[in-house]
Amino acid sequence: MQPEEANKFSTLSKAAAILRIPLHGVAKVLRSRDGLHDQKDRVGYLMVLPYILHITIFLGYPLAFAFVLIFHRWNIYTPMKWVGLGNIKLLLTDPLVWKALINTLYFLLIHIPLQLVVALGLAQLLNQKIRGRAFFRASYFMPVVVSGVVVTMLWQQLYASETGLINVLLQRVGLPGIGWLTDRRYAMPAIAIMATWKNVGLYVVLFLVGLQGISRDLYEAAELDGASAWQNFRLITVPMLNPTIMLVLVLSTIGGFSLFIEPYVMTGGGPANSTLSGILYLYKQAFFFSKMGYATTVGFFWAMMIFVVVLLQRRFVETEAV
Amino acid sequence: MKRFLLYAILTVGALVFLYPFVWMLAATLKPELEIAGFNPLSSHFTLENYRFVLQKLPILRGFGNSLLVSIAVTTSVIVFGSMVGYALSRLHFRGRDLVFNLALATMMIPAQLTLIPLYTMMVKFGWVNSYLALIVPTMMSSYAALLFRQFFQSVPQSLIEAARLDGCSDWRILFTIVFPLSKPAIITVAILTFMGIWNDVLWPLMVIRDERLMTMPLMVTLFAVGGQAEARLGAQLAAATLLALPVIGAYLFLQRHLIESIATSGMKN
Numbered sequence: 001m002q003p004e005e006a007n008k009f010s011t012l013s014k015a016a017a018i019l020r021i022p023l024h025g026v027a028k029v030l031r032s033r034d035g036l037h038d039q040k041d042r043v044g045y046l047m048v049l050p051y052i053l054h055i056t057i058f059l060g061y062p063l064a065f066a067f068v069l070i071f072h073r074w075n076i077y078t079p080m081k082w083v084g085l086g087n088i089k090l091l092l093t094d095p096l097v098w099k100a101l102i103n104t105l106y107f108l109l110i111h112i113p114l115q116l117v118v119a120l121g122l123a124q125l126l127n128q129k130i131r132g133r134a135f136f137r138a139s140y141f142m143p144v145v146v147s148g149v150v151v152t153m154l155w156q157q158l159y160a161s162e163t164g165l166i167n168v169l170l171q172r173v174g175l176p177g178i179g180w181l182t183d184r185r186y187a188m189p190a191i192a193i194m195a196t197w198k199n200v201g202l203y204v205v206l207f208l209v210g211l212q213g214i215s216r217d218l219y220e221a222a223e224l225d226g227a228s229a230w231q232n233f234r235l236i237t238v239p240m241l242n243p244t245i246m247l248v249l250v251l252s253t254i255g256g257f258s259l260f261i262e263p264y265v266m267t268g269g270g271p272a273n274s275t276l277s278g279i280l281y282l283y284k285q286a287f288f289f290s291k292m293g294y295a296t297t298v299g300f301f302w303a304m305m306i307f308v309v310v311l312l313q314r315r316f317v318e319t320e321a322v
Numbered sequence: 323m324k325r326f327l328l329y330a331i332l333t334v335g336a337l338v339f340l341y342p343f344v345w346m347l348a349a350t351l352k353p354e355l356e357i358a359g360f361n362p363l364s365s366h367f368t369l370e371n372y373r374f375v376l377q378k379l380p381i382l383r384g385f386g387n388s389l390l391v392s393i394a395v396t397t398s399v400i401v402f403g404s405m406v407g408y409a410l411s412r413l414h415f416r417g418r419d420l421v422f423n424l425a426l427a428t429m430m431i432p433a434q435l436t437l438i439p440l441y442t443m444m445v446k447f448g449w450v451n452s453y454l455a456l457i458v459p460t461m462m463s464s465y466a467a468l469l470f471r472q473f474f475q476s477v478p479q480s481l482i483e484a485a486r487l488d489g490c491s492d493w494r495i496l497f498t499i500v501f502p503l504s505k506p507a508i509i510t511v512a513i514l515t516f517m518g519i520w521n522d523v524l525w526p527l528m529v530i531r532d533e534r535l536m537t538m539p540l541m542v543t544l545f546a547v548g549g550q551a552e553a554r555l556g557a558q559l560a561a562a563t564l565l566a567l568p569v570i571g572a573y574l575f576l577q578r579h580l581i582e583s584i585a586t587s588g589m590k591n
Binding site for chain 2: 042044045052061062136144163165197209264278279282
């Protein structure tokens with residue numbers, strides 16, 4: 001159980017789960033048969049007991065309670081009030097929920113292709129006999145380990161309209177500066193670029209592992225057939241890396257749906273709600289307006305959206321395992 | 323020529339990822355007016371920004387809080403996770419597969435769904451503004467349990483049988499025989515858990531209002547978002563630098579372990 005959803009490492013496990021555990025895993029829980037095991041190790045119960053108690057209290061109960069909250073209005077301090085489908089009706093007609101969803105999809109539309117191209121490109125370059133590979137790999141990985149708050153505060157300065165390093169750089173080469181965080185057209189792309197910078201090192205390493213797993217024989221056979229470098233890349237490298245690409249997609253998607261600290265620190269969701277994210281909206285509903293029922297409903301909707309997007313990605317991108 | 327181009331691209335890449343950190347550090351050491359611009363060096367070296375941050379924020383206390391919470395959670399996740407992993411991989415008891423499948427299923431529950439109910443629970447328990455809210459809900463991890471289970475499966479059964487013949491209890495087998503053999507798994511779980519807790523802001527933001535109990539990233543976040551920094555860029559960046567330093571320091575030493583742990587957690591199941 002990990003409430004710190006906003007952060008990448010806790011989401012890794014979830015992504016692995018979504019990727020590899022077919023849905024019938026849930027069904028199996030319900031009809032588990034292991035009467036065949038002998039019963040000699042009663043100490044096993046003691047060893048799993050703390051864990052079972054813990055997930056019952058801190059995961060099972062909140063999960064069940066979520067489905068109570070969805071149908072109630074509640075500010076924690078006064079009694080709950082039953083509202084039936086009120087929260088869900090409100091959600092479906094709440095323009096800000098849809099705004100947050102569109103913002104998130106916009107983020108993913110920029111973030112995912114950028115991430116894939118940069119990560120795969122750098123991994124390809126590193127997957128050769130070169131000196132200092134460990135150094136390059138470690139430098140690309142550096143932002144991955146640094147706290148998102150630091151990265152956000154740093155990029156806030158880099159993006160500053162007048163004094164920011166990026167606009168200074170643009171003006172040096174004769175381009176006009178951009179109001180990265182003040183123009184509603186650029187604010188979300190700015191966050192997407194920053195998120196790519198922060199995470200891409202992880203994907204470079206993942207792709208590198210994937211590339212090293214591809215047999216040399218395949219390329220040698222292709223060479224005999226006179227394949228070009230581009231054909232090699234498209235017909236061997238990309239299909240062989242499909243599981244890694246899928247993983248990158250899922251992790252980036254979960255990351256996109258978990259955006260919180262970036263808009264919270266950089267823009268507060270603005271300008272004109274152009275960087276409002278689902279978690280930021282949920283947070284505001286719960287902590288500015290004390291609407292626990294509605295915030296839970298938003299969280300439920302958000303969780304459903306993650307499943308939908310990931311399932312669509314699996315449907316269209318995942319090929320049979322090689 | 324091709325080699326030259328290759329190294330040129332890789333080096334530019336390294337600069338793109340490293341230079342902003344250098345710039346950040348440099349910016350904290352110069353007067354406010356000189357922060358803009360490429361040149362990291364300034365004629366007026368000053369520690370004024372750090373003095374300001376240390377005066378406004380109990381940042382050392384925040385560091386201590388972060389350390390306390392991260393260590394407590396990491397220790398607990400390792401101890402309890404390895405117990406579950408051992409039971410699931412090495413012991414036979416009715417309901418074992420049920421526990422295993424339950425652990426798998428819990429990983430599919432998105433945190434967004436339970437975030438608010440869990441918060442209301444903290445309020446009802448009276449745990450808001452206490453270390454308990456920061457530590458207890460994350461004390462166990464299904465992911466760690468499954469990772470230990472998988473790793474323990476590779477421990478030779480003969481070793482365990484031999485220990486049993488010597489009258490060793492399963493507790494002793496786990497903590498004195500299996501543990502020393504499982505350093506890679508323990509390091510991976512430790513790094514992932516520690517970094518996850520250390521860098522988290524959302525949960526501490528929800529459950530802690532009292533500055534004396536805040537973790538370091540929460541303190542720095544509120545310093546940037548709230549008015550305390552008085553719009554001083556240098557001071558904000560100094561706070562961010564103080565937050566980044568321990569992590570970057572640890573990264574320089576544990577770089578290989580860190581990269582491997584984080585990468586394998588994505589690849590393996």
